[in-house]
Amino acid sequence: MATDDCILISGAGPVGTITGLALARQGIPVKLFDTLAEIPTDHRAATLHPSTLDMVEGIGLTERLMAKGIASPHFQYRDRATGEIVAEFDYRDIGDETRHPYALQVEQHKTIGVALELAQLHSAFQLTRPCTVVEVGQTADRVEITVEHPDGRRETHRGRYLIGCEGGRSITRKTFDIDFPGFTWQERFIIVATHFDFAAAGGYRFRNYVAHPDQWCALMKVPGERFEGIWRCLFPALTDEPNEVVTSDEWIQARFQECLPFAPSFTIVHRNLYDVHQRVAASFRAGRALLAGDSAHVNNPIGGMGMNSGIHDGLNLATKLGRIWRGEADESVLDQYDRQRRPTAQKYVQAQSIRNKETLQEKDPAIRRKRLDELKRTADTKALAHDFMLRSSLIAMVREADATA
Numbered sequence: 001m002a003t004d005d006c007i008l009i010s011g012a013g014p015v016g017t018i019t020g021l022a023l024a025r026q027g028i029p030v031k032l033f034d035t036l037a038e039i040p041t042d043h044r045a046a047t048l049h050p051s052t053l054d055m056v057e058g059i060g061l062t063e064r065l066m067a068k069g070i071a072s073p074h075f076q077y078r079d080r081a082t083g084e085i086v087a088e089f090d091y092r093d094i095g096d097e098t099r100h101p102y103a104l105q106v107e108q109h110k111t112i113g114v115a116l117e118l119a120q121l122h123s124a125f126q127l128t129r130p131c132t133v134v135e136v137g138q139t140a141d142r143v144e145i146t147v148e149h150p151d152g153r154r155e156t157h158r159g160r161y162l163i164g165c166e167g168g169r170s171i172t173r174k175t176f177d178i179d180f181p182g183f184t185w186q187e188r189f190i191i192v193a194t195h196f197d198f199a200a201a202g203g204y205r206f207r208n209y210v211a212h213p214d215q216w217c218a219l220m221k222v223p224g225e226r227f228e229g230i231w232r233c234l235f236p237a238l239t240d241e242p243n244e245v246v247t248s249d250e251w252i253q254a255r256f257q258e259c260l261p262f263a264p265s266f267t268i269v270h271r272n273l274y275d276v277h278q279r280v281a282a283s284f285r286a287g288r289a290l291l292a293g294d295s296a297h298v299n300n301p302i303g304g305m306g307m308n309s310g311i312h313d314g315l316n317l318a319t320k321l322g323r324i325w326r327g328e329a330d331e332s333v334l335d336q337y338d339r340q341r342r343p344t345a346q347k348y349v350q351a352q353s354i355r356n357k358e359t360l361q362e363k364d365p366a367i368r369r370k371r372l373d374e375l376k377r378t379a380d381t382k383a384l385a386h387d388f389m390l391r392s393s394l395i396a397m398v399r400e401a402d403a404t405a
């Protein structure tokens with residue numbers, strides 16, 4: 001694609017790819033760049049919420065993703081100290097609010113793959129990989145980026161707008177000096193995958209959150225490459241032991257024995273240790289450069305909101321850029337993007353993901369009991385459960401954002 005009259009997207013993760021697809025479907029030329037040669041298959045987001053399934057239906061993704069995932073209407077909270085199922089929610093109870101009253105359990109790399117396949121059907125869409133965006137800049141009427149290929153060759157691309165979708169270390173956010181306030185959790189998180197079937201052995205649903213003052217965990221099922229079923233468990237690494245200790249079989253098996261005592265020793269098919277942050281960029285716009293997804297906000301994975309809210313950013317932005325492109329709106333809608341998505345990222349994703357973690361890990365017995373009782377009362381009270389699920393599924397966030405002028 002020779003044209004400079006295009007939109008540049010830096011980063012072909014789920015957010016960059018789906019945003020590119022949504023733009024290309026409108027006939028807008030898109031150039032997308034990613035530093036990796038292939039879509040990474042590490043275990044990251046596993047859940048697409050009803051709000052996202054409703055939204056990506058419009059760009060042809062939902063049906064294709066359904067064929068690759070496991071529909072999961074329920075999610076469960078347990079107390080490991082008592083063995084009790086504290087609360088269970090069923091998305092079918094908000095069936096009046098969504099066309100998809102379930103979460104879809106599907107690995108992030110499959111979501112990216114399906115979006116990419118669809119995007120590549122459009123001549124307006126071009127992905128270049130592997131190449132790294134190493135410089136970004138802008139003038140009054142253009143953006144300009146420099147990309148570097150693995151052999152050191154550099155080239156410049158120009159466009160009307162740049163969407164920075166490069167994840168938490170975003171070069172776009174850093175270059176335009178956009179602050180990224182928030183904090184990093186003291187503990188690291190470790191994600192482990194196994195074929196052990198926790199539904200058969202322990203009656204777990206496909207999405208579970210297990211509270212404990214020392215060793216809480218989150219347990220999810222994903223399809224696996226051949227629908228064989230893989231269970232992912234997320235533990236906190238509440239220790240300053242070196243990485244090789246915390247990722248060793250012994251350490252992980254010990255956590256499983258603490259958290260899920262019925263689990264025998266089993267094969268670990270994947271493990272990954274990482275730092276977790278809670279941050280929201282001070283602005284989602286710097287002139288012609290926009291931020292979406294993890295480059296704009298990061299949060300802990302409890303509740304599965306990071307990728308979902310990032311996809312919502314991208315689709316919101318693609319609609320606005322489409323209107324500008326066709327002369328139906330002026331650039332003030334890009335400020336509206338910031339007004340719609342930034343405060344709601346704080347109010348919903350940050351607040352809920354922090355609260356989720358605090359509920360699981362609470363140490364004070366009285367506060368712990370109060371929080372778990374509150375959760376139980378919410379699940380047992382129809383109106384409260386309905387409201388809780390609207391927030392957990394991010395439907396409430398999307399509605400509030402869309403209603404913001």
Ligand SMILES: Cc1cc2nc3c(=O)[nH]c(=O)nc-3n(C[C@H](O)[C@H](O)[C@H](O)COP(=O)(O)OP(=O)(O)OC[C@H]3O[C@@H](n4cnc5c(N)ncnc54)[C@H](O)[C@@H]3O)c2cc1C
Nearest residue numbers: 011013014015035045046133167293294304305306307308
């Ligand atoms: C263990 C774990 C579990 C999670 N579970 C969930 C979940 O269940 N639900 C949920 O919604 N979210 C979840 N998340 C969060 C989710 O993975 C992220 O929010 C999501 O990946 C963000 O997508 P993104 O496209 O914004 O960024 P990324 O996925 O980080 O993609 C950024 C892309 O940009 C590329 N890139 C970076 N720098 C450059 C550069 N300079 N030039 C070119 N390319 C560049 C990278 O190669 C990458 O492909 C989880 C995260 C983790 C770690």
